[in-house]
Amino acid sequence: MTIPLSAPSLTDRERTYLLEAYDSGWISGMGGAFIPRFEAALAQQVGRKHCIAVSNGTVALALALQALGVGRGDEVIVPALTFVSPAAMVAAAGATPVFADIHPDTWMMDAAQVDRLITPRTKAIIAVDIIGHPCNYDFLKWTAGDIPIIEDAAEAHGAQYEGRHVGSFGDVSTFSAFSNKSITCGEGGAVLTDNPDLARRMRIIANHGQTPGVPYMHEVIGQNWRLNNLSAAIGLAQVERWDELTCARQRVAQQYDAALCDLLLTTELTRRPVAPWAKESCWLYCLHHPERDRLIAHLKANDIDARAIWTPLCDLPIYAGSCRGEYPNARHIGAGAFFLPTSATMTQGNVEFICATLRQAL
Numbered sequence: 001m002t003i004p005l006s007a008p009s010l011t012d013r014e015r016t017y018l019l020e021a022y023d024s025g026w027i028s029g030m031g032g033a034f035i036p037r038f039e040a041a042l043a044q045q046v047g048r049k050h051c052i053a054v055s056n057g058t059v060a061l062a063l064a065l066q067a068l069g070v071g072r073g074d075e076v077i078v079p080a081l082t083f084v085s086p087a088a089m090v091a092a093a094g095a096t097p098v099f100a101d102i103h104p105d106t107w108m109m110d111a112a113q114v115d116r117l118i119t120p121r122t123k124a125i126i127a128v129d130i131i132g133h134p135c136n137y138d139f140l141k142w143t144a145g146d147i148p149i150i151e152d153a154a155e156a157h158g159a160q161y162e163g164r165h166v167g168s169f170g171d172v173s174t175f176s177a178f179s180n181k182s183i184t185c186g187e188g189g190a191v192l193t194d195n196p197d198l199a200r201r202m203r204i205i206a207n208h209g210q211t212p213g214v215p216y217m218h219e220v221i222g223q224n225w226r227l228n229n230l231s232a233a234i235g236l237a238q239v240e241r242w243d244e245l246t247c248a249r250q251r252v253a254q255q256y257d258a259a260l261c262d263l264l265l266t267t268e269l270t271r272r273p274v275a276p277w278a279k280e281s282c283w284l285y286c287l288h289h290p291e292r293d294r295l296i297a298h299l300k301a302n303d304i305d306a307r308a309i310w311t312p313l314c315d316l317p318i319y320a321g322s323c324r325g326e327y328p329n330a331r332h333i334g335a336g337a338f339f340l341p342t343s344a345t346m347t348q349g350n351v352e353f354i355c356a357t358l359r360q361a362l
């Protein structure tokens, strides 16, 4: 593919830190100096007290669930339209993911649907800030009451809800640093919280259940979900470039908006909506059209790696037991939404070529 869906932006800063970590000899997830620096930088960026770096954004969710005590017999409400990790980690914990439909105006999990799905077994709610847009946290928290919220902010670095950064809303919030995410170290992730007890528990679970400072004393059943120091070095450089990297993607989104504005007014092509209370931070530029598959085929034939959005989770047979009623909004968006290539490194020329190709197909 000439234009990939997403490519990382790596500079001398990443290279310098990576080589410093390499030369230090501390390459694992224990003892390396870049791990606490990455954690402190991310916590400060998002405005949280505690951050624990982990090996990817999927285990970050598993860690949050385990720390909150989610297990067999419990239900966790997750959106019907998201990347699969939230549902998969709930199921892997032995609990049942329960799907809530999304709101057509925001594509975010609809708090009114969440309200309908809460039962005495509901142990947590996973709110996903999908495609660079925050959930409506006032409505969601009011709905949740005492039920803890895990915020999955993997796709929304830099987005804000009422002036506050995503990643600061969940009882536990998670990020991914996979290579197509806005801030990346190849494979990586983090959990953030303001709750010191949860922070301590998560740090212990992610490190073999071992009591801090007491080798081979394991106080809970743990995992090895640590981030290694080489990845943390790249991650620190990326967090230090946060504004540059998130603004660059937002600039690409604005270039798409400008290049497509007549089509957005005169054809069935629509842009992913942004709520008036939200500040979007583009991850992947996302559109919707009833003939999505035909458009993608034409883009792919021209070496442009456009992609259909995820299959709604309610349509995956393995999650049939997670459906409660119908999911008209998740299915409508799932049938028509698609991503255009989006990277901090993309040029205006790339955007113009992609939009001209899309225009041909339309």
Ligand SMILES: *Cc1c(COP(=O)(O)O)cnc(C)c1O
Pocket (backbone or CB within 6 Å): 056, 057, 058, 059, 082, 083, 085, 086, 128, 152, 154, 155, 176, 177, 178, 187, 188, 189
């Ligand atoms: C990418 C992503 C994840 C998973 O992150 P990995 O680091 O790839 O494991 C989890 N949730 C959402 C919403 C994502 O987009």
